Amino acid sequence: SNIENGSVKWASPSNIALVKYWGKKKHQIPENPSISFTLSDCKTITEITYTKKQEKGFSFDIYFEGEKHEAFKPKIQTFFERIEIYMPFLKDYHFKIETSNTFPHSSGIASSASGMSAIALCLMSIENKLSVNKSDSEASQDYFNQKASFLARLGSGSACRSIEGELVVWGKNESMVDSSDLYGVKFEGDVHANFNNYQDTILLVDKGEKQVSSTVGHQLMYGHPFAQERFGQAHVNLAKLKAILASGDLNEFIKIVESEALTLHAMMMTSMPYFILMKPNTLEIINKIWAFREKTDSKVCFTLDAGANVHVLYPENEKETVLEFIKKDLTKYCQNEHFICDQIGQGANQI
Numbered sequence: 001s002n003i004e005n006g007s008v009k010w011a012s013p014s015n016i017a018l019v020k021y022w023g024k025k026k027h028q029i030p031e032n033p034s035i036s037f038t039l040s041d042c043k044t045i046t047e048i049t050y051t052k053k054q055e056k057g058f059s060f061d062i063y064f065e066g067e068k069h070e071a072f073k074p075k076i077q078t079f080f081e082r083i084e085i086y087m088p089f090l091k092d093y094h095f096k097i098e099t100s101n102t103f104p105h106s107s108g109i110a111s112s113a114s115g116m117s118a119i120a121l122c123l124m125s126i127e128n129k130l131s132v133n134k135s136d137s138e139a140s141q142d143y144f145n146q147k148a149s150f151l152a153r154l155g156s157g158s159a160c161r162s163i164e165g166e167l168v169v170w171g172k173n174e175s176m177v178d179s180s181d182l183y184g185v186k187f188e189g190d191v192h193a194n195f196n197n198y199q200d201t202i203l204l205v206d207k208g209e210k211q212v213s214s215t216v217g218h219q220l221m222y223g224h225p226f227a228q229e230r231f232g233q234a235h236v237n238l239a240k241l242k243a244i245l246a247s248g249d250l251n252e253f254i255k256i257v258e259s260e261a262l263t264l265h266a267m268m269m270t271s272m273p274y275f276i277l278m279k280p281n282t283l284e285i286i287n288k289i290w291a292f293r294e295k296t297d298s299k300v301c302f303t304l305d306a307g308a309n310v311h312v313l314y315p316e317n318e319k320e321t322v323l324e325f326i327k328k329d330l331t332k333y334c335q336n337e338h339f340i341c342d343q344i345g346q347g348a349n350q351i
């Protein structure tokens with residue numbers, strides 16, 4: 001291609017898994033299928049400016065919230081090395097990557113899903129601009145999203161679930177014919193109106209660096225005594241969740257979602273070495289949520305990722321009462337009383 005330069009920009013959201021991905025094979029192939037809600041407001045916004053250069057080789061700079069950020073470089077370098085065979089133009093251009101998050105950094109919210117998916121989408125847009133004669137199938141929206149998800153997976157596994165909304169499945173499984181280990185696909189089943197605008201309020205219990213990186217975390221599943229049982233369970237839970245999403249049975253939804261969160265943590269507690277990633281305040285919050293459900297007919301529940309923060313999930317029609325409960329009983333367990341209100345979203349947007 002003889003295009004010399006240009007720029008592209010994407011906003012890509014975070015996502016929260018309902019059935020968790022924990023454990024992977026070579027090449028970022030998941031050991032089990034997972035499904036997530038795409039979020040709406042927690043996003044990474046990334047602009048990539050590309051300039052043609054003479055010498056071949058990877059060349060890029062990263063700016064995070066306006067400042068040059070050397071710490072991200074090795075991750076991006078590894079990512080570029082992994083995807084180069086699918087993006088042959090990578091060595092012919094210099095890339096200026098400018099990125100920022102809509103959520104505060106050091107909030108303990110994983111930005112790898114939104115961050116890696118945003119870069120993958122920008123690179124796809126650049127590929128489109130540089131290639132003059134794509135076949136019809138390569139020019140389609142489906143191809144674009146699928147390849148963006150495929151690339152995002154190679155940056156961070158869960159990032160492949162951030163391209164589209166509102167529910168995305170990643171990992172080959174019996175419940176979904178179109179599912180793949182290589183990229184995320186939109187959940188293809190029926191979704192009951194109970195899940196419209198489902199809410200996720202993120203309680204920031206611990207804003208510090210992750211105690212265990214997800215790379216280390218996934219490795220803990222090698223030779224883990226309960227690994228095979230867990231991987232099988234994820235298939236069963238995904239099948240159950242598919243039926244629950246169709247029926248709208250929120251009591252059953254709660255059981256799967258909370259059990260998945262605790263199982264993820266149970267895996268870390270029973271690995272070698274072992275970790276406890278919950279904090280005392282994580283448990284306080286879980287107990288308060290259970291007590292609130294006991295005394296009201298609320299369908300609020302929690303989920304966790306690989307850290308101490310709590311995602312509080314609830315139907316839109318409970319927004320007022322649950323937010324009142326959160327402010328009264330839960331924010332005291334958050335660092336600086338900090339929480340973020342989000343909800344299920346539609347996926348990434350080009351800007």
Ligand code: PMV
Binds near residue numbers: 019020034214215306
């Ligand atoms: O995408 P990774 O490698 O950071 O793994 C994320 C794993 C969990 O967030 C704990 C679960 C999930 O499915 O998102």
